[in-house]
Amino acid sequence: MDLSFSAVTGPIERLVATAQNGLEVLRLGGLETGAVPSPFQIVESVPMYKLRRYFPPDSRRGADPSGPPVLMVHPMMMSANMWDVTKADGAVGILHAAGLDPWVIDFGEPDKVEGGMRRTLTDHIVALSDAVDTIKRDTGQDVHLAGYSQGGMWSYQVAAYRSAKDLASLITFGSPVDTLAALPMNIPPNLAAFGADFMAEHVFNHLDIQGWMARIGFQMMDPVKTAKSRLDFLRQLHDREALLPREQQRRFLDSEGWIAWSGPAIAELLKQFIAHNRMMTGGFAINGQLVTLTDITCPILSFVGEVDDIGQPAAVRGIRRAAPNADVYEATLRAGHFGLVVGSKAAQITWPTVAEWVLWLSDRGPKPVNISPMPEHTEGSGDKGVPLAARVLAGIGGAGEVAMAAARTATDAVLAANRSMRTLAVETVRTLPRLTRLGQVNDHTRISLGRILGEQAHGNPDGEFLLFDGRVHTYQAVDRRIDNVVRGLISVGVRQGDRVGVLMETRPSALVAIAALSRLGAVAVLMPPDGDLPQAASLGGVSEILTDPANLDRARALPAQVLVLGGGEHRDLNLPPDADVIDMEQIDPDSVELPGWYRPNPGLAKDRAFVAFSRVGGRLVAKEITNFRWALSAFGTATAAALDSRDTVYCLTPLHHQSGLLVALGGAVVGGARIALSRGLQPDRFVHEVRQYGVTVVTYTWAMLGEVIDDPGFSLHDGNHPVRLFIGSGMPTGLWRRVTDAFAPAQVVEFFSTTDGQAVLANVAGVKIGSKGRPLPGGGDIELAAYDPAKDLILEGDDGFVQVAEPDEVGVLLSRPRGPVDPGAAVKRGVFAPADTWVSSESLFRRDADGDFWMVGSRTAVMRTARGPVFAEPITDAVSLIPAVDLAVTYGVTTPHGELAVTAVTTRPGASITPADLEDAFANLVVGLPPDIVHVVAELPLSSSYRPESAALREAGVPMTSRHGWRLDPETAKYVRLTPAARSKLVADPAGRPEQ
Known part of the structure; x- marks a missing residue:
């Protein structure tokens, strides 16, 4: 009888409880928990913010009012009440219980404040800086600044803006710094930057984000977890006792925690810190002042969510490189974005760790066991974005993890294969209009x-x-x-x-x-x-x-x-x-x-x-x-x-x-x-x-x-x-x-x-050191005319047209003129075809088999020695690659026996060069011959444009003998010491008379 009665009444009681609880949710938006907010005092109230001090001294009941102050910063789209969602397990309660002095800045609801929807990012940063000043004044202590998500980004920016003045430390939770290091859904950085720039310029200068929009956007970032939470709530709607512990958190995320977000602030965020990624590069502006995170010198503790798809680990760890003058630590949790600061893991791990951190820096306790120096994220380190697969695994447990990992690997491979094509498309879209206009x-x-x-x-x-x-x-x-x-x-x-x-x-x-x-x-x-x-x-x-x-x-x-x-x-x-x-x-x-x-x-x-x-x-x-x-x-x-x-x-x-x-x-x-x-x-x-x-x-x-x-x-x-x-x-x-x-x-x-701008070369790839690269698109046609350096002649074929220089042959650089031609330019007509027009640069180049151009010199600078033509630029480029060499110039010196090619070098501090270095450097000259003499000089004068000058050396003639001067032995093709006897022979005239 008892069993059958329970079988009948149990489902009925469950149905009644479900209906009662459901009606309460419909009427009140959730279950009544009887929770009371933690006590706080409004210390400062201005149009931009209210500054709350929780558990103020008169309500502490014996608590030490001199505890280190911690100022908590909420992101723009969330209510400041996030720090006190549950009194017992919330941030302010836990920090207070640990003997700290919790403060909260409340930016309010901008859509309910006059001018609130015109607030900029700078307005928030300056306001937060003012709040730090207030706390410092009231407590006499440096402030620990703690920010969640975008609030953490603000904290970094404020610390840089203030050069860390009056800040004891920074504590951030899922706050991205290198925003392009890891993006949701593996969006390519170039595409994300382009999209952020477009949205900032064309959308959010006209549109604000309402609270409901922020809530839906946040939930869509993790739809699996959102759906699972709602399903669990409906399945347990009959069990009030099971729901109550998480009810305040559920209501906060589902409705009460979201506030409007002003369009100008969103636009500035997108432009400065996503499109331009200036948290990493520096140079972001606050009140017209340029700021860089390298100005942060106080300690930093960053909480990293291993399955956080908003503040992804690689993006969060960007602070390690962005703030090289600060000691940066991290604490990692197997948690998502919101779970870092609210919920059971936050209550058990995050906030106790924060308290231990503050007490450790205040010399009131040991170093927290949960923290370690933050590793530096580098390309190829494996610290990449959190894919959807990882978030699904975090939501449903570890079942099938091996299969999911295989799928994730395959997906990442496909995305990587396509990334370069998408990047190329973005670059083409940006540069094509310039080339079209120039053409x-x-x-x-x-x-x-x-x-x-x-x-x-x-x-x-x-x-x-x-x-x-x-x-x-x-x-x-x-x-x-x-x-x-x-x-x-x-x-x-x-x-x-x-x-x-x-x-x-x-x-x-x-x-x-x-x-x-x-x-x-x-x-x-x-x-x-x-x-x-x-x-x-x-x-x-x-x-x-x-x-x-x-x-x-x-x-x-x-x-x-x-x-x-x-x-x-x-x-x-x-x-x-x-x-x-x-x-x-x-x-x-x-x-x-x-x-x-x-x-x-x-x-x-x-x-x-x-x-x-x-x-x-x-x-x-x-x-x-x-x-x-x-x-x-x-x-x-x-x-x-x-x-x-x-x-x-x-x-x-x-x-x-x-x-x-x-x-x-x-x-x-x-x-x-x-x-x-x-x-x-x-x-x-x-x-x-x-x-x-x-x-x-x-x-x-x-x-x-x-x-x-x-x-x-x-x-x-x-x-x-x-x-x-x-x-x-x-x-x-x-x-x-x-x-x-x-x-x-x-x-x-x-x-x-060229001086007239008709010919422009650029080594865009930057791979071949010393090369001038290739013609720029839109810069006009360029060609190399075959050249005889011994006779200083441009070579023509049997048909009378100029010959084109073969690969790795010396040629004169010609350009087909576009736009006005300088009156003094060397204009040539009928060069490669009847009636065509080209302008000679009078500069000598060679073009390698890949089509890259290499400077050889100018027609007037060719040194015609007894051994054959010598070109200055290839020699200078070759000798400059010797690690001991600082600067070098190559020039011609006229002697009674003909012209000599001389190279002068300066060496780096404490370094020296040897004849073997010179022989190795000149062994692979593609065109021309090595110099007759190489000597080390104390310094090479530089022009106003920092070009090494050789005029004084040329006027001085053949270098004097020294321990660091060598001549090329024509018989052995090796460099030997330039002795007084050898020099005397070089400067003497054919009759044997020495120089005067």
């Missing part, structure tokens, strides 16, 4: 620096463009400043076509001045501050000098109207009353009425845009640069370096130098990248600015980078840096190798451009 340029195309900069400002007004002295300026701000300067120039009588000297240090005002003259259609004559200014003014034909306060005195000494620009709003020029100087900063641009003739950016491709100066044989030479020439270099640089808005180009050369104007500034403007201006090459600031600005591309000339990596204080701290590329021309081969070793995995893109 459409003709003499009458309107194209100029001012025009392209204006296009970038129109398309991306809030995009970051100019970085200088730790500050960032947007395209819109720079473009507005350019327009204001144009109005000022018009007001003082400058017109289209006028030649205006620009005598300025490399500063934002110099860039603005150059761009303003371009927008006006005037010619910017770029005067070197350290050069012969009267001669430059004369050669440039300037009528006005646009200068900065630092160069004002030198400008006033020149016979031209002086205009002063820049130097700040409150500078004092200290001018005498009769000074013929116009202060451009005193002109109100709004009061200037634009004349009828003015049209912005009128410059055609054929028009002169700039005049730059260089020294040739000790003589100052003016080089006129057309808009076409500038565009060709700018588009070529942007294409060769694959520049886009994720890049920051570091301009080490001054803007009056062609490299700064054509490569750094031109490439950055065309590529939509940021440009960081430097105050000249300062080795002690190089690494700091590279990290502070998040530099990805460094421009250089010749041996410039040797000043950096050979500096005694140079250090990268375990190779941590954001640089992916060095681009420039003339880098010595030995220095090239040292740079790529020091900055691995960064590459060098070495390029060559």
Whole structure:
């Protein structure tokens, strides 16, 4: 009877309990648990946030009020109540019980606060920094900053923003740093960056995320676990006692824990930290201040979820490389994203470990057993994204793990095979429009620096463009400043076509001045501050000098109207009353009425845009640069370096130098990248600015980078840096190798451009050290004309047309002209076909079997010795690869017996070279012969562009004898000591008379 009665009443009671509990869930949103929130006091309340102090001193009942303060930070889409979901097992309760002082910042619900949906990421970071100040002031102790997910990202950013001031440590939970290291569903980084950039620019500048949207998005990240949780809840709906322990957590995740998310903040997050990945590279902006995580110096504890698909392990562990100056520890849990901070594992492992960490750093307890130094994530380490298979395994247990692992391996292989194709597609989409536009340029195309900069400002007004002295300026701000300067120039009588000297240090005002003259259609004559200014003014034909306060005195000494620009709003020029100087900063641009003739950016491709100066044989030479020439270099640089808005180009050369104007500034403007201006090459600031600005591309000339990596204080701290590329021309081969070793995995893109810009080569692959690479797409046709170096003749065939040089034969580089041709260019017609036109560069190259070009020298620099023709560049490249060699030059010396080829080298500190080194270096010369003499010199003078110079050595004649001088023995083909007797024989005339 009892059994049968129970069989009848049991299901009925279960059904009734299910109905009662279900009705309560429908009415109240969940089961009533009777839980009471932990007590807290609002210490500070401002429109941006409220600062809670849990268990304030008056309610502690004997607890030590001087416990170390811990400030907890919730992500934007979650309520601050997440830290107190369950009083007994929640974060604040556990930390309080351990003797700590828990604080929580509450950003509230932005959709219910005036202006809340216009909050930016910067607003949150600055607010969090202010909260740290408040806690420090109230407690007198340094703060332990603890952030979950995006709250942890903010914590890192605040620590960098403050340079770790008043912070005892950082504690983060599932907070990604290297956001492109591991993405959900194995999305390729390039595709993710492109998508994030698109969403930031075109979606979230118009759309906010509501709370329900955030909840659904979070649940969709792990649909298996979400479905399983709901099914378990329904199956146990009759058993109230079984549900109550997890009811508050369920209600938090299903409804109560989600808040709205402002579109501007999402857009900034997507752009800075996903599209640009600037947590890793540095150079993210807070209140206009550029910040890098290398400024974090306090200890870091990062909790890593082994099956966390949002804060994936590889992404979270990026902090190890991003913050090389901090001691970084980790604690790993077999948990998903939310399970790191709420739930049974969090109560049992996470929060006790946090308490032990804080007490350990406060010298109040031992080191936690659950933590260890964070390993550095490297490519190929196996620390990759958490795939869907892993999350399914975590949700349903270990059943079938072997089968799932096999499936996962197969899936990863397919994804890896397709990744390179998808990456290539993204790169093609980005570079094709540039090449198409460049291919459409003709003499009458309107194209100029001012025009392209204006296009970038129109398309991306809030995009970051100019970085200088730790500050960032947007395209819109720079473009507005350019327009204001144009109005000022018009007001003082400058017109289209006028030649205006620009005598300025490399500063934002110099860039603005150059761009303003371009927008006006005037010619910017770029005067070197350290050069012969009267001669430059004369050669440039300037009528006005646009200068900065630092160069004002030198400008006033020149016979031209002086205009002063820049130097700040409150500078004092200290001018005498009769000074013929116009202060451009005193002109109100709004009061200037634009004349009828003015049209912005009128410059055609054929028009002169700039005049730059260089020294040739000790003589100052003016080089006129057309808009076409500038565009060709700018588009070529942007294409060769694959520049886009994720890049920051570091301009080490001054803007009056062609490299700064054509490569750094031109490439950055065309590529939509940021440009960081430097105050000249300062080795002690190089690494700091590279990290502070998040530099990805460094421009250089010749041996410039040797000043950096050979500096005694140079250090990268375990190779941590954001640089992916060095681009420039003339880098010595030995220095090239040292740079790529020091900055691995960064590459060098070495390029060559003729003075008229008609021929451009670039070693984009960066594999063959010393090669100039191949012609850039869109840069015009290039060919090598067969050449006889002994007779200095271009060779023709029986049909009268010029012969094409065979692979590894020396040839003269010819280019088919596009755009205006310089009046002094060596134009040749009927070269390879009737009536065709080519321009000779007068430079000698060889082309290897793969189609890569190698510099041989110039026609005028061929050394025609008694042994045969000798070419300088192959020799210099070969000897520079000797590890002991620092710099080298090869030059000709005339003697009574004919011309001698001489190579001078400097050695690295403490190193020396031997004759065997020289013989090995020259053994594989592809063209030409080795030098007659090699000698070590104390130093090689460098030009202003860091090019090793040989003029003084050439004038000195045959080197004097020394322990470090060798001559080539013609009989044995080996290098032997250059003795006094051998030297005397070389310098004596055929009659035996020694040199005078």
